[in-house]
Each structure stands twice: as C-alpha cells, then as structure tokens.
Amino acid sequence: QVQLVESGGGSVQEGRSLRLSCQASGFIDANYYMGWFRQAPGKEREGVACIAIDGSPNYADSVQGRFTISQDNAENTLYLQMNMLKPEDTAMYYCAARRRPHDSSAWYCSRTSSVFPHWGQGTQVTVSS
Numbered sequence: 001q002v003q004l005v006e007s008g009g010g011s012v013q014e015g016r017s018l019r020l021s022c023q024a025s026g027f028i029d030a031n032y033y034m035g036w037f038r039q040a041p042g043k044e045r046e047g048v049a050c051i052a053i054d055g056s057p058n059y060a061d062s063v064q065g066r067f068t069i070s071q072d073n074a075e076n077t078l079y080l081q082m083n084m085l086k087p088e089d090t091a092m093y094y095c096a097a098r099r100r101p102h103d104s105s106a107w108y109c110s111r112t113s114s115v116f117p118h119w120g121q122g123t124q125v126t127v128s129s
Contacts, residue, residue, distance in 0.1 A: 002026040002118040004095050009123030016085055016127075022078040022095030022120055031100050033109045035116065036069060036080045038091035038125075047111025048093070049080065054106040063089075085127045092122040 008020040020036070035050030049059045049069040057069050068081040078095050096116035100106070110116075 002028050002032075002097055004097060004118060004120035006093065006095050006120045006123040009093060009125045011126040011128065012085055014086060014127055014129045017081070017083045018085065018125060020080040020082065020093055020095075020123060020125075022080075024076040024078065024095075024097060028076065028097060030073070032097050033100055034071065034078045034095060034097045035109060035111055036078070037094045037096060037111075037113050037116075038089075039094070040091040043091075045094075045113045046091075047113060050109035050111050051078070052105075052107050052109040053100055056107040056109070058109050058111060060111065082125070085125075087127050087129045090125060090127050092124050094122045095120045 003025045005023045012018055033052050036048040037045050038048050039045040048063055051057050051069045051071055066084045070079045097118040098116045
C-alpha cells in the first residue's frame with residue numbers, strides 16, 4: 001500500500017515562492033516514478049511535472065522555467081519548488097506515484113493523471129495578485 005502525504009501549500013502574493021513536499025511510504029521502490037498535478041475549481045486535473053526513474057524531469061509549458069521538481073530518494077520525499085507564482089497557479093496540488101511500465105525507458109515519465117494509481121490528499125496553493 002503506497003501512501004502519499006503532501007505539505008507546504010499556502011496563500012502567497014504573486015511573484016513569491018512556495019515549496020511543496022510529498023512524503024511517500026509503503027511499498028514504493030526505485031521502479032516507481034512520481035509527479036505533481038493540480039486542479040483548479042471547474043477545471044480538469046493538469047500534470048504539472050514528473051520526474052523519471054533516472055531523475056529526468058518533465059514540465060508542463062505553463063510552469064517551465066518557474067517550477068522545479070526534485071526528489072530525495074533516501075527520505076522518500078518528492079518536492080516541487082515553485083517560483084514566480086502567478087494567480088493562475090492557484091489550485092489544489094497533488095502528488096502521485098506509479099510503477100514504471102516494463103516497456104518504458106528510465107528517462108521517461110508521464111504527466112497523464114489517468115495512469116497514476118496512487119495519490120495524496122492534496123495541498124492548497126492560493127496566489128493573489
């Protein structure tokens with residue numbers, strides 16, 4: 001049973017920064033990769049960033065250059081450093097994990113929410129102008 005717990009959300013003004021954390025526990029090993037997703041009211045869940053088995057990141061165009069995904073494998077913790085926040089970044093942020101398919105490369109990760117079976121409860125990020 002994989003358990004994911006997010007933290008670090010909050011309310012900030014435009015242009016400020018936040019760092020989200022996701023603590024993973026349970027049956028999760030080096031064959032799992034993780035991602036960050038967000039969902040604003042009335043909108044579909046969006047894949048913000050993912051990090052592949054070999055550490056390669058993949059970002060949505062909307063956050064490229066502002067957000068950085070990283071992980072501490074020793075601590076089983078996933079991070080999302082969010083800089084230059086904008087009001088349109090306001091959403092509930094979720095971390096998710098999935099086992100890498102056998103036929104996919106170590107450098108590949110998906111930002112499609114439907115392929116992730118394990119989810120955290122979310123942490124709210126609100127950015128005011």
